[in-house]
Amino acid sequence: MRKWQCVVCGFIYDEALGLPDEGIAPGTAWDAIPADWLCPDCGVGKQDFEMIEIA
C-alpha cells in the first residue's frame, strides 16, 4: 500500500486507510480514486499529488 502526498499542503492519502468519510474505502488504490477528487485540506486536484516513500 502506498502513500501519496499533496505537494501544495502536505496532506497525505494513505491507500491502506482510504477516506471512509468521503466514501473511499480502506485499501482503495490512488488510481481508483475519481479523477475529479480534490485534496480535502486545500482543494487542489490529483495532478498535484506525488508518491512518497512509505515511512
Place this chain on the structure above:
Amino acid sequence: MSAPVVIVGTGLAGYNLAREFRKLDSETPLLLITADDGRSYSKPMLSTGFAKNKDADGLSMAEPGAMAEQLKAEVRTHTRISEIDPGHQQLWIGEEAVPYRDLVLAMGAEVIRVPVPGDADDAIFSINDLEDYARFRTAAAGKQRVLLLGAGLIGCEFANDLTLGGYQVELVAPCEQVMPGLLHPAAAAAVQAGLEGLGARFHLGPVLASLNHQGDGLAAQLSDGTLINCDLVLSAVGLRPRINLAAAAGLATNRGVVVDRQLRTSHANIYALGDCAEVDGINLLYVMPLMACARALAQTLAGNPCAVSYGPMPVTVKTPVCPLVVSPPPHGLQGEWSVEGSGADIKALCHDSSGALLGYALTGAAVQEKLALNKRLPVLLA
C-alpha cells in the same frame, strides 16, 4: 494576433488560474507577469522547510521556463507593472504598453511591517514568498536564536518549524493567546503548550520596543522591559492584500480588490482572485478558496460565466507538535462554544441557538473527527 489574457502574479493563484484556463482554452494567448523569479512553489510549504531541511531550491516546484512551456504561455519575471490603464484595456510597464483581452490580478498579500526603534530595524526578516525564504535561510545558517514577532497562524507555524530545525525560538506578540480571533482559547492553550514543550518561549502581551546590534548578534528589548539576545528576528505580524495597483487605477478596493461572485472587479475585463481579492465581501488567505476561484474564473474567461461558491473550508494549521484544524464561524453569525477534552486533545464546537454547528477548533486526537463535523458546517458562499 489577439490580445492575451494577462495574469499579474505567479503564486498559487496565478499559476493555478492559468492551468485551469488552459484545460478549457488552449489557443488564446496567455501572458503571466511577476515581480519575483517566477518559480512555482507552494506557500504553505514555506512553513515546513526547516523541519524537512529543504532550502529554497528544494521547495521550488518548477522554473518559469518550464511553467511557460507547460502552460503554453509567456512568463515575464522580475517585472513590475507601473500602472493599469483600464480605459485603454492595457497595462504600462515603464514606457511599454501591454494590451490585454482580460486582466487578472493575482498579486497576493504583502506583510505588514511595524518600524522598530534602534539601529537594527533592517535585521528584521519576513517570509512571504520563496525569495524571502531563500534570504532568511541564508541569514539563519549557523545561527541559534530567533526572535519571532507575531503569534498568528504563520507565527505559530514558523515557531514549530524553526524549533524542529534546531533553533531556539522566542515569540513576542501583543495578545493574550496564540491565533487570537481564529481560535477558541482552549485550543490556543493546547497549541501554545505543545510549542512550549518543544522549547519555544512565549512573551504574550508586550511588543518589541527596540532592536540594536550587539556584537555579532542582536539585543531586543520588549515593552515590558524584558531583554532578549538573539541572532535574528522574523516578523510575522500580519498580511494585507496588495491593492495599490488596483486603487491607483480607480478600481474599487476595500480590504482587498473588490470583486463579485464572478471575480469581476468594478472595471470591465479586469478580475482578481487569491489573497489580493475580496470576493463578495470576503477576503481569505488560504488555498481552498483560491482553488475554487481559479476554477470558476477559468470558466468565465473561457466564455462560460460562472459564479464561485464556497463550501465549508476548514483550515489545517501546520503545527505538527499539536495538530490543529479550525473552521471559524462565518462572519456575523453568533453562537455558543462548548469544549470537550483536555490537555492536547481539545474539541471546541460552536453552535447557534437552534443547535446547528457553526464552527469548530480541533486539536490533537480530536482532529480525527473533522470529516464527520465538516458535513454539518455551514457554507460560506452558497
